[in-house]
Amino acid sequence: MSELIASVLDSSERVDLREFVDGLRGSDRERYLLRNDIINAFERFCQESGRSPDYGTKSFLGKLIYFTQEIILEPESFYLIIRPVIATQESYRIAEDYSVEPLTIQQLLDVRDRFVNQFHPEEGSSFAIDFGPFYDYSPVVHDPKNIGKGVDLLNRYLSSKLFQDPHEWQAALFNFLSLHHFQGMKLLVNGRIQNRQQLSEQTKRAIDFVSKLPGERPYEEFRYDFQDLGFEPGWGDTSDRVRESLDMLDALIDSPDPTVLEALLSRIPTIFTIVLVSIHGWFGQEGVLGRPDTGGQVVYVLDQARSLEEQLQEDLRLAGLDGLGISPKVIVLSRLIPNSDGTRCNERLEKIYGTDNAWVLRVPFREYNPKLTRDWISRFEIWPYLETFAIDAEKELYAELQGKPSLIVGNYSDGNLVAFLLARRLQVTQFNVAHALEKSKYLFSNLYWQDLEPTYHFSLQFTADLIAMNAADCIISSTYQEIVGRPDSVGQYESYDNFTMPSLYHVVNGIELFSPKFNVVPPGVNEAVYFPYTRRAERVPVSSDRVRELLFHLDDPAQAYGQLDDLDKRPLFSMARLDRIKNLTGLVECFGRSPELQERCNLILIAGKLRTEETTDNEERDEIEKMYRLIEQFGLHGKIRWLGVRLAKSDSGEAYRVIADLQGIFVQPALFEAFGLTILEAMISGLPTFGTQFGGPLEIIQDGTNGFYINPTNLDETASKLLTFVESCDRDPQRWHEISNAAIDRVYSTYTWSIHTSKLLSLARIYGFWRFTSEENREDKLRYIEALFHLLYKPRARGLLEEHAQR
Incomplete structure (x- = not known):
């Protein structure tokens, strides 16, 4: 350059x-x-x-x-x-x-x-944070286009280690297989096999034994003969599957191959209990969506929990363990809120609908100041309570799981920090999910952190991010650009590579972007709730009528603002919480500045709140006031309908379909969107979707094929793109159907929960093996992380707690 x-x-x-x-x-x-x-x-x-x-x-x-x-x-x-x-x-x-x-x-x-x-x-010089030296022990991706495919590199690296130093790595593989058990029940390899050499010899004997059995012979019928050879349950539910697993092990011992390594580690049972950490929001199944800080994260985690349990059940069945009384358990760890405002967020334990053994476990914050800790606390203010929350949560998890979890997955900055604290204490594998790092959302947030500190406390959040992302064994991102952006834009994690917080610290190397810990695993859509509008047999007429009445007719000032003059116009629809980043007010202004768009369309918004007195969130209050100003400024009465409701999940799915019945359009105008679950929900419902070009939608939507990009900062251009599509659909109604069908196909081919959880569990097993084999090399980095936690994070958290005590 x-x-x-x-x-x-x-x-x-x-x-x-x-x-x-x-x-x-x-x-x-x-x-x-x-x-x-x-x-x-x-x-x-x-x-x-x-x-x-x-x-x-x-x-x-x-x-x-x-x-x-x-x-x-x-x-x-x-x-x-x-x-x-x-x-x-x-x-x-x-x-x-x-x-x-x-x-x-x-x-x-x-x-x-x-x-x-x-x-x-x-x-004088500033305190410098540099994680660079701690990544010298692990492999790195060399080509930027392979960032986010960390598991591929890791498998090649581990296989090469097995090949280059077979004795050491075969011993590591033997030790790894020997340590697994479930609540006292030995799995995989028993004491009859004492070392790597015996493992190789007995594997060949076991292959010869099962090869002589009928292919579909149930494992239980030869279990005891198999144990005499040194092998315990976990290799398969039938003789054929056991033989497949042992063939992989034999091949791996004799001639290591990354594909074989991944296949073997992906199928052996090492994951039984999973903890998904989601702390800050109103986490519940009813009456919470649309409240500040929740929405997408609650939907994501609940859907993930259901899918993980289902996939674990299938994996354990195929491993031959379901007949032994071994069943998986998934815990969503969240915060108990005593003043729960009519929700179930004050209940310690709540079963997740549609599951056999998945639960929301809520642990309260310690009551340093009951006036605060008994109520919801903003994600920007939550930091002083997380360490003691992790200590208390550890005890609760032991009680619920009768032991340690197999995997801990953090969500968002606070959940990731708690995941680190728990994983460090429990010595288990830690995964991080962020999706929306605030540093990328608020420009200059690190440079001018001192001005923003009274409201956002970014010094704590960014420090927590550095701690959690470097401690994690694996970081799950929804998109490639979430990690390193695009040729013309910096990624969320890339923004942590180096930055300054003046008068606090310099980050010289905040995260190794080429580390194999990064993996792109997009979330999916709950297909029981969100499905194409054309599948009318699966739609509930009562729900359709109720949602249609709400969207277009209900005259209730507590729930709806504005009546539409002409219901024959094509509906433009959007659904999000009212904050600056989601930019619903930007969409209203875009609509208001285009008389041509107003002639052809109505604008319908589902946006949580209608009145400022209903919210304690300052940003939401500002957006509510701005919305009213824009409606008056552009004279949008009769052309816009604003619903301040919290839809039940089933009704939210039907809302997309009702709009699709009328050949409407979904618009997602966020100034930045890390991924875009509402985009997936709209597309699978059959709605042509216009999504922001800033963030994850660029990897979901293929512009002009199954949706469209918009620049939400260019209101006139956005209005023009919408108008062009509307006019083309008016001229040729088939155009709407072309985009609708392509949108549906796009989601089903790439963004389902079964794809997501199958990949996630495979990663968990592989990174668990990597963690086991590289434990010595991780300790120095973890000590460095602990120093940052105790010397940087805790003193600032203590200062914020003292502020809270004065309120």
């Missing part, structure tokens, strides 16, 4: 660069610009200076601007932060005389600090 800078400076384009930068400076004020600002400013520069239409793409300067992520302006120099390829960053200082100086990460962080603290510069 330095060659591209040289190409600009060694040509006549150096003058253009000077003019562009001078224009950015304006009246000599220092400025800090991010990529979107830079691109827009360069487009204006090209137009105002009369450059040719292709100058922005053909010139050296245009190419340089495309790769530039940040520009920092100082009086006599400026800095370019360039991203030549995904997950790679370069920084340069360009002086007044056009001399170019490359910057180290530490120098760049100092520049950022100086920009923030220009009026109060600090002396």
Whole structure:
């Protein structure tokens, strides 16, 4: 990339660069610009200076601007932060005389600090966090396009280890197989096999034994002969499946292969009990969706719990364990809220609907201040209570599971921190799921953390993120770009690679993006609730009538605002909580600015609340007030209907289908969406969907084929795209059906819970094996993480707790 800078400076384009930068400076004020600002400013520069239409793409300067992520302006120099390829960053200082100086990460962080603290510069160096050395023990992905496929690399690495040092790794494999049991019942390998050599010999004898049996002979009929050979239950439910498993083991011992390793580890029973950690929200099955901080996460975790239990039951049956009284258990660990506002969030234990042995286990926060801890606490304020919550939860989990869980999966920043604390104490495998890291959602949130701290407490959240993501054995992301973005945008995890929180710390290497811990495993859709509108036999007429009445007719000020003048117009539909990022007010403004769209469509929103006095969330209150202002400003009475309701899950599925009956359109206008469950729900229902181009929807929707991208920051362009599609459907009704059918096909081919949980459990078994074989090399990193927790996180959490005590 330095060659591209040289190409600009060694040509006549150096003058253009000077003019562009001078224009950015304006009246000599220092400025800090991010990529979107830079691109827009360069487009204006090209137009105002009369450059040719292709100058922005053909010139050296245009190419340089495309790769530039940040520009920092100082009086006599400026800095370019360039991203030549995904997950790679370069920084340069360009002086007044056009001399170019490359910057180290530490120098760049100092520049950022100086920009923030220009009026109060600090002396001395900052505390630096660097996780880089701790990843020297593990393999790394070399090609950025393979980031998020960590398990493939890990299998190749483990197989090569078996091949390069067979004695050591065969011993590790033997020890791993020997340690498994379930509540005192020995599994896989018993004491008749004493070492790796005997494992190899007895495996061959066992293969010879089962090969002589009828293929479908039930395991129970030869169990005791099999035990005499040194093998316990867990290899299969029939002689054929046992032989398949032993053939894999034999092949792995003699000639290691990554495919065989993955297949074997994926089928042997090492996972029996799973804890899914979801702390901060109103976590329940009824009366909670749409409340602050919940919505998507509650839906995701409940659906995941059901699917995990079902898949575990099938896996244990195939392993030959269901006849031995071994059954899986899934626990969703959440917070008990005494003042539960009519929900079941004050109940310690609640069975998850549609499961045999999956439960919501709620543990209360300790009552440091009952005025707070008995009520819901915002996700931004929850940090002081998490360590004691983990200590109390450990006891509750032991009571419910009669032992340790096999796997702990954290959700969101707070749940991931609790997952780390529990996994560290219990010595079990830890997975992280984030999907929505706040650092990416709030621009400059780390630079100006001190200004934002009273409201958001980002110093705690970002520290918790660093701790949890580095401690995790595996990080599950919904999309590739959640990890490292796209060629023109930085990923959520990539934003943690290096950053500064001025006056607190520098992060020199916050996460190894090329680590095999990253795996893309998209969530699915609950197919019992969300299914195509055309499957009319499965739809409940009473539910359809109730939802249709709510969407279009109900005249109840407590639940609905606005009546529609013309019900024959095509409905534009959106459903989300009212916060700034979900941007429903942006959709209202987009609709309000387009008289043509208003002529052809009605706008229908399901958005949780109608009145400011109903919420304690400041952001939601602001969005409610903004919504009313926009309706008045654009005169949208009779054209918009805003429903402040919490739909039951079955009704939310029917809401999409009722809109589809009328050949409506779903719009998801978020300023950023880590994944987009509502997009999947709408698409599987058959609704043509317009989704934000910022985030996960880019990997769900194939633009123009099964949906459309929109830029929610460009309201006129969004309205134009919607209008173009509506007009094409009016001219040719088949166009709506083409997109509808393609949307349905897209979800069924890629985004089902059975695909998700099968992959997740396979990962859990493989990473459990990796954790076992690399335990010695992990300890130094975990000690470093614990130091950050005790020296950085806990003192700040204690300070916030003292603030809470004064309320």
